[in-house]
Amino acid sequence: MAILNRDSFLTLFKGEAMQEGAKLFDLLEATLEFGYTTFSSDFITPNIWKKLPTKFNDVIIECFGGFENCDRRMVCFYKEGSVREPYPINMLKVTATSKFHTFRHKDFMGSILSCGIRREKFGDLIQVGAELFVPVVEEIEGVIRSEVTSIGRSPCRVEQVELSSVYRLENSFKESICSVSSLRLDAFVAELTHLSREKAVSLIEAGQVMVDYEGVKSKSIEVSESSTLTIRQYGKFKFESVVGKTGKERLKVRIKRYE
Numbered sequence: 001m002a003i004l005n006r007d008s009f010l011t012l013f014k015g016e017a018m019q020e021g022a023k024l025f026d027l028l029e030a031t032l033e034f035g036y037t038t039f040s041s042d043f044i045t046p047n048i049w050k051k052l053p054t055k056f057n058d059v060i061i062e063c064f065g066g067f068e069n070c071d072r073r074m075v076c077f078y079k080e081g082s083v084r085e086p087y088p089i090n091m092l093k094v095t096a097t098s099k100f101h102t103f104r105h106k107d108f109m110g111s112i113l114s115c116g117i118r119r120e121k122f123g124d125l126i127q128v129g130a131e132l133f134v135p136v137v138e139e140i141e142g143v144i145r146s147e148v149t150s151i152g153r154s155p156c157r158v159e160q161v162e163l164s165s166v167y168r169l170e171n172s173f174k175e176s177i178c179s180v181s182s183l184r185l186d187a188f189v190a191e192l193t194h195l196s197r198e199k200a201v202s203l204i205e206a207g208q209v210m211v212d213y214e215g216v217k218s219k220s221i222e223v224s225e226s227s228t229l230t231i232r233q234y235g236k237f238k239f240e241s242v243v244g245k246t247g248k249e250r251l252k253v254r255i256k257r258y259e
Contacts, residue, residue, distance in 0.1 A: 006025050024048075028059060031077040031079060036078075037082070040074050042121060043065060043120055044075055044120075046212040046228065049063045050212065055080070060078055064089070065089075065123040066123050066124070066166070067135070067167060067168075068170075069170055074087055074088075074089060088139075089136070089137065090137075090141045091135050091136075092136055092160055093158070093159050093166075094133075094148070094151070094157070096154045098155050104127070107151045107154075110152075111148050117144070121136060122134050122136040123135040124171075127172075145158045145160075172259045174256070174257045175254065176254075178191050178255050179250040179252050180253055181251070183242075185218070185219055189201075189209055189229075192255070204219050205219070208231060224239075225241050226239070236258045237257050238258070240253075240255065240256060241254050242254075
């Protein structure tokens with residue numbers, strides 16, 4: 001049986017992520033000591049939850065964010081053999097009620113943040129036509145339903161829906177097969193932006209690139225499969241997998257570009 005050690009647990013995380021890692025350690029420790037289910041109070045970005053093991057001693061560690069392929073997830077700890085309590089997450093559907101105005105993700109984001117709600121209190125936003133779905137921690141549902149009556153210039157209606165009814169939703173994207181010389185970050189940025197390698201490096205060093213929502217300034221880090229790359233002014237991409245090689249030995253990779 002592994003010994004629970006805060007210092008060794010925190011080595012899983014770097015920089016600002018260590019603060020969130022310390023909070024997760026406290027939850028793990030509480031579950032080990034008292035046996036009850038614990039949840040993170042926020043939705044956690046993948047640069048943190050991807051580092052977690054699936055089990056520690058007799059504690060199961062799970063992550064769930066409302067959608068099958070979501071990036072932001074709540075972390076749960078519960079004892080093996082016990083019944084996990086339901087996640088304290090409610091799924092909200094926001095519907096535009098005007099035919100003349102539409103809204104986008106950033107409009108809804110602005111409406112929520114203007115209510116004084118932190119970004120960590122809600123998960124990924126999925127838009128389907130005039131409807132937008134967002135998982136939120138239970139404690140803020142009432143605030144959103146009472147305060148968010150319009151998004152931009154569009155009046156809207158907010159209601160709760162069953163989590164299971166939207167689990168497989170995903171934002172629209174274009175999938176393509178690209179070729180890169182290696183899995184280095186600068187190779188991906190150059191390919192996705194259609195810039196020279198030198199200009200791609202400049203973007204990275206200027207702090208314009210995030211990998212799994214974490215700012216990265218090292219051009220040589222290796223991008224792993226299922227990673228989300230956000231390049232300011234160019235968009236958000238997901239590296240799905242390596243699918244083969246070209247005749248010139250470049251790697252063929254499957255990429256999703258979110259619209």
